[in-house]
Structure formats: C-alpha cells, structure tokens
Amino acid sequence: MTGYSVGRGISDITGEPADAGMLGYGKAEQRSDGIHTRLRARAFVFEYGTDRLLLVVCEIPLIFDSICNAVLARLATRFGDRYTAANTMITATHTHCGPGGYSHHYTYNATTNGYRAKTFDAIVDGAVKAVERADADLSLTTLTLSRTELHNASVNRSRVAFDRNPLHDKTFFPEANDPQVTVLAMEREDAAVGAITWFATHNTSMTNTNTLISSDNKGYASYHWERLTENVDYLRDHTPSFISAFAQTNSGDMSPNLNLKPGSGPTDDEVRNTRIIGLRQFDAATKALTEQTAAVVGGLDSRTLYVTLSGYEVAPEFTGDGKAHRTGPPIPGAAAIAGASADGDGFAGFSENGNPLFDRVSRHLIYRLSGSLADSHAPKGLVAPAGSINKVVPMIIERVPVQLFRIGQLYLIGIPGEVTIVAGLRLRRTVAAIVGAELADVLVAGYSNGYIHYVTTPEEYEAQRYEGGSTMFGKWELPALQQIAAQLATAMRDGVAVDHGDPAPDLSGRKRRGPAQAPADEALSGHDFGDQLTAPAGRYVAGDRVVSTFVGAYPNNDLRRGDTYLEVQQQTEAGWARIADDGDFATTYRWKRRGKAGSVVEVAWRIPDDAAAGTYRLRYHGDARDAAGQLSPFTGTSNTFGIE
Structure with a gap:
C-alpha cells in the first residue's frame, strides 16, 4: 500500500x-x-x-x-x-x-x-x-x-x-x-x-x-x-x-x-x-x-x-434507566407542527410550549388505552399515526x-x-x-x-x-x-462483516401526482422573447445593484443544469467576457408570471467591491416552449453600462 x-x-x-x-x-x-x-x-x-x-x-x-x-x-x-x-x-x-x-x-x-x-x-x-x-x-x-x-x-x-x-x-x-x-x-x-x-x-x-x-x-x-x-x-x-x-x-x-x-x-x-x-x-x-x-x-x-426503527428493542445498557424498552411507530407530535421559532414558525394553532388539546387527548385517552405507546411516546402530544397510515400510503x-x-x-x-x-x-x-x-x-x-x-x-x-x-x-x-x-x-x-439486511421497499414504481403542465409560452404583446423591458442606468459604482428586466419564458422548460440563465459580461479587447453567472452570490435571477402564459424575468447584479472599471452588460438566456412542446432558445441583452 x-x-x-x-x-x-x-x-x-x-x-x-x-x-x-x-x-x-x-x-x-x-x-x-x-x-x-x-x-x-x-x-x-x-x-x-x-x-x-x-x-x-x-x-x-x-x-x-x-x-x-x-x-x-x-x-x-x-x-x-x-x-x-x-x-x-x-x-x-x-x-x-x-x-x-x-x-x-x-x-x-x-x-x-x-x-x-x-x-x-x-x-x-x-x-x-x-x-x-x-x-x-x-x-x-x-x-x-x-x-x-x-x-x-x-x-x-x-x-x-x-x-x-x-x-x-x-x-x-x-x-x-x-x-x-x-x-x-x-x-x-x-x-x-x-x-x-x-x-x-x-x-x-x-x-x-x-x-x-x-x-x-x-x-x-x-x-x-x-x-x-x-x-x-x-x-x-x-x-x-x-x-x-x-x-x-x-x-x-x-x-x-x-x-x-x-x-x-x-x-x-x-x-x-x-x-x-x-x-x-x-x-x-x-x-x-x-x-x-x-x-x-x-x-x-x-x-x-x-434497521426498522419502529418496534426496535433496546437493551438496558443503552436506555439510561436500566430497563429494556421498545421504540414506537412513527408519530409526529404537536410541537413538531409548531416549527422551531428561532428559524421559522410552523403552522398556526400549534406551540412549542404545549398543545393542550393534543396533550390532553394523548395523556388521558391514547396512553391509557395503550401502555406500549405510553412507554415509547409519552409525553408527546400525538397528532397523526403515521405508522398506521404507512400501511395504506407511504408517509x-x-x-x-x-x-x-x-x-x-x-x-x-x-x-x-x-x-x-x-x-x-x-x-x-x-x-x-x-x-x-x-x-x-x-x-x-x-x-x-x-x-x-x-x-x-x-x-x-x-x-x-x-x-x-x-x-x-x-x-x-x-x-x-x-x-x-x-x-x-x-x-x-x-474486522467482522455485518449482514446489512434488506433496504426499505423501493417505491419508485408507484404513480405520483405532479404539477399540471404549464401553458405554452407567449411573448408579451408587442414584444419578442428576450426583449429588454427595463434598462440599467448608464453609470454605477461598487456596491450598486444593476437591474434589467426581459420578456421571458417559463424557467422549468429547461433547467439549464450545468449552464446558466444569466450572464454578467465585461467588454475586453478580445470581446465580451463572462465574469458572473447565476451561480454567483452577487447575482439574482427572478421570474414572474405575466397573464396566463407570459413571463417577465429580472436579472440583477450587486457590483462587488473589486469590480474593475469598464463597460458591462447583462444577458438573459431562456427557452420558450410552443404548443407542440418544441423548445426554442433565445437570449436577451441589456444596454451597456459603465462602472467607475
């Protein structure tokens, strides 16, 4: 070796x-x-x-x-x-x-x-x-x-x-x-x-x-x-x-x-x-x-x-109380529906500080009827028996x-x-x-x-x-x-091998409901795809935000994986050179529906502190889909602007 x-x-x-x-x-x-x-x-x-x-x-x-x-x-x-x-x-x-x-x-x-x-x-x-x-x-x-x-x-x-x-x-x-x-x-x-x-x-x-x-x-x-x-x-x-x-x-x-x-x-x-x-x-x-x-x-x-985690028997040396216990079936608690307040509240009507209805029903009814659930899940305020639902629908x-x-x-x-x-x-x-x-x-x-x-x-x-x-x-x-x-x-x-066992059943063959097909793209009245609707100003300095909007198409027509929806280009002696794209932190690409089938796209760039003085432009790349499903790529280009 x-x-x-x-x-x-x-x-x-x-x-x-x-x-x-x-x-x-x-x-x-x-x-x-x-x-x-x-x-x-x-x-x-x-x-x-x-x-x-x-x-x-x-x-x-x-x-x-x-x-x-x-x-x-x-x-x-x-x-x-x-x-x-x-x-x-x-x-x-x-x-x-x-x-x-x-x-x-x-x-x-x-x-x-x-x-x-x-x-x-x-x-x-x-x-x-x-x-x-x-x-x-x-x-x-x-x-x-x-x-x-x-x-x-x-x-x-x-x-x-x-x-x-x-x-x-x-x-x-x-x-x-x-x-x-x-x-x-x-x-x-x-x-x-x-x-x-x-x-x-x-x-x-x-x-x-x-x-x-x-x-x-x-x-x-x-x-x-x-x-x-x-x-x-x-x-x-x-x-x-x-x-x-x-x-x-x-x-x-x-x-x-x-x-x-x-x-x-x-x-x-x-x-x-x-x-x-x-x-x-x-x-x-x-x-x-x-x-x-x-x-x-x-x-x-x-x-x-x-490992199947529901109903798993845990030995006393791991439980902390010297007794063997079993895990329960998967069941979310009311506190889970409340969300973590520091990062973003969940659903209205639920709280991390107690949920009287669910807590009371669980404590006075469900746990009294099932000692195994009480041992595995109490004091959780039970919301939905996901384990039981799993037998019908994979949750x-x-x-x-x-x-x-x-x-x-x-x-x-x-x-x-x-x-x-x-x-x-x-x-x-x-x-x-x-x-x-x-x-x-x-x-x-x-x-x-x-x-x-x-x-x-x-x-x-x-x-x-x-x-x-x-x-x-x-x-x-x-x-x-x-x-x-x-x-x-x-x-x-x-140095002993383990029999890793069988994974969970493969669910890839099940039919799933997805979103409805988006309508075929239509350019805004009086315009072609890629036309500039709003232009950047003429001059900017570092820290400014440059914005241009274009007549766009539905972004999901082509995810442009390994590609980009936008470019920031700088004019050089050799021609226009890309210096940023939609993977950069300084850029944003935002899409909005206009009417039933129209789209407007905003391309924005926050000019970095180290941006060189010179002439620049923004570009937008899209793909319009017609009624037959055919994609037609197009590009929109903004007016040029200067950075001082």
Missing part, C-alpha cells in the same frame, strides 16, 4: 426555479421563483489498497431513500459493484431554500405542489455526474485532519430541552453549542486540492419568506473557498483544481440565527447573514489547517445496517440505513436524521469507546442516506419542544441508534 488515493467531483443539482414548493420550512406558499445561488453536489472517492469509500455532499434540503436508490442504481449500471449502499454515504447540507417534491413518501411532497420529476432528475443526474468526475479524478493524495473551534456561528435554539440533560453532558458544551470544526484536507504535490469541513449549524440563514433557490450559509462557505482558490467557472465540463464541501454533523438544535429570530443575527438582513455565517465557517476551516493538524493514517473501512420511512465510515483515524456515524448536539455526543462516545478513537475524531454525519426527522436524548424528548416533537419513533429512538452504532463499531473493531 502506498497511501491514499482521492478523487473529487462537482456538478450542478439545481431543481425547478419556478412553482416548486421549497422543502425544509414546510410552507406551501414558499414556492421557487428564481435563483440566488445554484446548488451543487460534491463527491469524494477515497481509496486505500482494495478498499474504497464514496462520500457525496449535496446542497439540497434533505436526502431521501428515493435519491439514494436512484443514484446507486445509476452507479451500478456505470461502475458495477464499485459503489454500493455498503460503501457510499450521500448527505445533505440541509438548505431550506431548495425545491422539494423529490421524495417517494407523500409527507414531503404535500407542500411542494406534488412530486417534481424534473427536480428529482436534476438531483440524481448531478450527483451521478459528480461521482463520475470524482472516479475519473482518482490520484495519490495526502490527507490531513485538522480541528479548531467556532463560537459565533451557532446558537442553541432549544435551550429548555438542552438543560434537561445530565451535568456531565451539559458541561461538555458550556455554551450549549458544539463549537468543533473538523477539516479533512487533501493535497497533491504540496498543492491544496480539496477539503471537507464539518460544523454544527442549521443551514437556515435564509428565511421561509425567501423564494429564490439558495445554498444558504454552508453553500456560501463552499462557494467562497472555491472561488478564492481559483476563479472557478462551474459551467465548464471539468473538475476544478480545488473543491470544498461544508457538511453537516449534529446540528439538530443549532441555529445560525444568533438572535434566536428568523433572519436575525448577526444582522437583520438574511442575505448578509448568509454570507457572514458562511464566511465564519470558511475562516474557521482555514484556521484549522494551521492548528492541530495530523496526517490521516490507518486505511478505510465501512459498515452499514438497515414516513421506517426502515433506514445506519452507517459507520472510517477514513484513517476519522470515524463518521451516518445517521438519517437531525441529531441534537448531546444526542450526537452520546453516539460519538458510544463509538469512540468501542473502537478506541479520540472523541474529537468521531463525528455524526447527520442528514445521511435517508430521513427520519429528529434525534433527541430521552431527557430532551421529555421537554417536547420542536425537536422532541419531531423525534418520530419516540423517547427511545436515540438509545436504539446508540445500540445500532455499537453493533457497527464492534464489527469494525473486530
């Missing part, structure tokens, strides 16, 4: 910019109408001897089994058994401003205007493309592991629940947040070629009133590092010299909204906050590279188990994968849910004690391979805040996951 080989790949996974309900906040009125930043999948292949691991970090709200199954099936067609459920981890950054509708479980398509086949395909196609590029990029690479702390990019949004934990847990997090930043860095011939950074904060700097697709704070951190390292043109069909992913860990109760109000903290501007919280993660990651850096040694390993997945990855001394516990920091601490302690690792080298990789909502400690669960109400399988869910993690860790330590 000569060391590690690593391959890196990146690809566009942006879904529908129009009419798609965004996933994360669960607000049906939050429907996409444009793009602030495109969404990317970043894939990393690790090879050591004959062992291989694949980690894919996707800038989307959630990972579902629908995405995992489709990606793995495509990879099997392309690569055979090189990438399977046993050695592949697909995880989400959990932006709440990405188009949804890509699940095969109805719960997650209820507010997205149905199943969105185009968004599903964009995610799968892009993730597979990123893996193909990573596989082709495989080369000898030096890996280092670095750590530091970041104290001003997260706050505990559920302190009442956190404070119920025992003292030995709370004292581990004296500020009630998890400040650890972990960076897995990659070098070739003394040049940095990639990094994966784990830090616990929600990707919710953008609020539930934003309707532009956004990769949020973690996406900005990735974008900034990649653009700083190289003037990356994401639209070229290649792998750039440096790829940076900012991945999630146990961020279940961690909010970036430092003032504990949506869009507030450190400023009252959600766009500025997205950039600031992203920059703080970037700064911490680059700082970590100068502190506590160690070579990664020891090879690769992985274990995966598919919430019950059988999910739990993973353990080893990259040298780094261990990643792949959990298909949102894990609070103390729940994460207990999972990490469980694994670290068995494999003999330093606790700091064991991380929870949340939002991986599926979605079961939240994972709280039994003590936090008792508080029945948003996170506890969203712990679908009840009070003993975390102990069950600890027991499973212990099984994986023991097998890995002992």
Whole structure:
C-alpha cells in the first residue's frame, strides 16, 4: 500500500426555479421563483489498497431513500459493484431554500405542489455526474485532519430541552453549542486540492419568506473557498483544481440565527447573514489547517445496517434507566407542527410550549388505552399515526440505513436524521469507546442516506419542544441508534462483516401526482422573447445593484443544469467576457408570471467591491416552449453600462 488515493467531483443539482414548493420550512406558499445561488453536489472517492469509500455532499434540503436508490442504481449500471449502499454515504447540507417534491413518501411532497420529476432528475443526474468526475479524478493524495473551534456561528435554539440533560453532558458544551470544526484536507504535490469541513449549524440563514433557490450559509462557505482558490467557472465540463464541501454533523438544535429570530443575527438582513455565517465557517476551516493538524493514517473501512426503527428493542445498557424498552411507530407530535421559532414558525394553532388539546387527548385517552405507546411516546402530544397510515400510503420511512465510515483515524456515524448536539455526543462516545478513537475524531454525519426527522436524548424528548416533537419513533429512538452504532463499531473493531439486511421497499414504481403542465409560452404583446423591458442606468459604482428586466419564458422548460440563465459580461479587447453567472452570490435571477402564459424575468447584479472599471452588460438566456412542446432558445441583452 502506498497511501491514499482521492478523487473529487462537482456538478450542478439545481431543481425547478419556478412553482416548486421549497422543502425544509414546510410552507406551501414558499414556492421557487428564481435563483440566488445554484446548488451543487460534491463527491469524494477515497481509496486505500482494495478498499474504497464514496462520500457525496449535496446542497439540497434533505436526502431521501428515493435519491439514494436512484443514484446507486445509476452507479451500478456505470461502475458495477464499485459503489454500493455498503460503501457510499450521500448527505445533505440541509438548505431550506431548495425545491422539494423529490421524495417517494407523500409527507414531503404535500407542500411542494406534488412530486417534481424534473427536480428529482436534476438531483440524481448531478450527483451521478459528480461521482463520475470524482472516479475519473482518482490520484495519490495526502490527507490531513485538522480541528479548531467556532463560537459565533451557532446558537442553541432549544435551550429548555438542552438543560434537561445530565451535568456531565451539559458541561461538555458550556455554551450549549458544539463549537468543533473538523477539516479533512487533501493535497497533491504540496498543492491544496480539496477539503471537507464539518460544523454544527442549521443551514437556515435564509428565511421561509425567501423564494429564490439558495445554498444558504454552508453553500456560501463552499462557494467562497472555491472561488478564492481559483476563479472557478462551474459551467465548464471539468473538475476544478480545488473543491470544498461544508457538511453537516449534529446540528439538530443549532441555529445560525444568533438572535434566536428568523433572519436575525448577526444582522437583520438574511442575505448578509448568509454570507457572514458562511464566511465564519470558511475562516474557521482555514484556521484549522494551521492548528492541530495530523496526517490521516490507518486505511478505510465501512459498515452499514438497515434497521426498522419502529418496534426496535433496546437493551438496558443503552436506555439510561436500566430497563429494556421498545421504540414506537412513527408519530409526529404537536410541537413538531409548531416549527422551531428561532428559524421559522410552523403552522398556526400549534406551540412549542404545549398543545393542550393534543396533550390532553394523548395523556388521558391514547396512553391509557395503550401502555406500549405510553412507554415509547409519552409525553408527546400525538397528532397523526403515521405508522398506521404507512400501511395504506407511504408517509414516513421506517426502515433506514445506519452507517459507520472510517477514513484513517476519522470515524463518521451516518445517521438519517437531525441529531441534537448531546444526542450526537452520546453516539460519538458510544463509538469512540468501542473502537478506541479520540472523541474529537468521531463525528455524526447527520442528514445521511435517508430521513427520519429528529434525534433527541430521552431527557430532551421529555421537554417536547420542536425537536422532541419531531423525534418520530419516540423517547427511545436515540438509545436504539446508540445500540445500532455499537453493533457497527464492534464489527469494525473486530474486522467482522455485518449482514446489512434488506433496504426499505423501493417505491419508485408507484404513480405520483405532479404539477399540471404549464401553458405554452407567449411573448408579451408587442414584444419578442428576450426583449429588454427595463434598462440599467448608464453609470454605477461598487456596491450598486444593476437591474434589467426581459420578456421571458417559463424557467422549468429547461433547467439549464450545468449552464446558466444569466450572464454578467465585461467588454475586453478580445470581446465580451463572462465574469458572473447565476451561480454567483452577487447575482439574482427572478421570474414572474405575466397573464396566463407570459413571463417577465429580472436579472440583477450587486457590483462587488473589486469590480474593475469598464463597460458591462447583462444577458438573459431562456427557452420558450410552443404548443407542440418544441423548445426554442433565445437570449436577451441589456444596454451597456459603465462602472467607475
């Protein structure tokens, strides 16, 4: 063995910019109408001897089994058994401003205007493309592991629940947040070629009133590092010299909204906050590279188990009370419907501070009639028996994968849910004690391979805040996951294979209701597609916002994946050169319906401080669809303007 080989790949996974309900906040009125930043999948292949691991970090709200199954099936067609459920981890950054509708479980398509086949395909196609590029990029690479702390990019949004934990847990997090930043860095011939950074904060700097697709704070951190390292043109069909992913860990109760109000903290501007919280993660990651850096040694390993979490028997050594217990069927609590107030309220009539009707009915009727439900779910105010509904209509997945990855001394516990920091601490302690690792080298990789909502400690669960109400399988869910993690860790330590079992049934063949077909495009009266409606002013300075509007077409006609809806161009001696597109933080692309079949598109650019003086113009690229379904591409160009 000569060391590690690593391959890196990146690809566009942006879904529908129009009419798609965004996933994360669960607000049906939050429907996409444009793009602030495109969404990317970043894939990393690790090879050591004959062992291989694949980690894919996707800038989307959630990972579902629908995405995992489709990606793995495509990879099997392309690569055979090189990438399977046993050695592949697909995880989400959990932006709440990405188009949804890509699940095969109805719960997650209820507010997205149905199943969105185009968004599903964009995610799968892009993730597979990123893996193909990573596989082709495989080369000898030096890996280092670095750590530091970041104290001003997260706050505990559920302190009442956190404070119920025992003292030995709370004292581990004296500020009630998890400040650890972990960076897995990659070098070739003394040049940095990639990094994966784990830090616990929600990707919710953008609020539930934003309707532009956004990769949020973690996406900005990735974008900034990649653009700083190289003037990356994401639209070229290649792998750039440096790829940076900012991945999630146990961020279940961690909010970036430092003032504990949506869009507030450190400023009252959600766009500025997205950039600031992203920059703080970037700064911490680059700082970590100068502190506590160690070579990664020891090879690769992985274990995966598919487990049915409903009715799972948990042994006394994991429950905390010395007794065996069983998890319950998946049932949301009334507090879950209330939402997390620091990041965005849920539905009217529900509260994180108690829901008398549901609490009373559950306590005085349901729990009295069913001792097993009382043991597994009390004191949750039960709302809907998702487990029973699953027998007729698939609402919430019950059988999910739990993973353990080893990259040298780094261990990643792949959990298909949102894990609070103390729940994460207990999972990490469980694994670290068995494999003999330093606790700091064991991380929870949340939002991986599926979605079961939240994972709280039994003590936090008792508080029945948003996170506890969203712990679908009840009070003993975390102990069950600890027991499973212990099984994986023991097998890995002992070099024993595990029978990973069968995954949940594949639901891809079921018919799904999607959005109605959009009408054929019509240009506004007296105009052609691409005509400029409003022009920029003649002169601008850095910091100004340049805007032009055009006669447009329906954006979903062609998602322009790997392409762009807009360009900012500068006049040079060689001609017009593109300096920004719809993947840049400084640009926005917004679509509005005009009449029944007309469209108006706004292209905007906030001029960066380092913009060179000169002559510029904005361009818009669209695709009009006629009644026969034929697409006709067109381009609109603004008047020129100067920057002084």
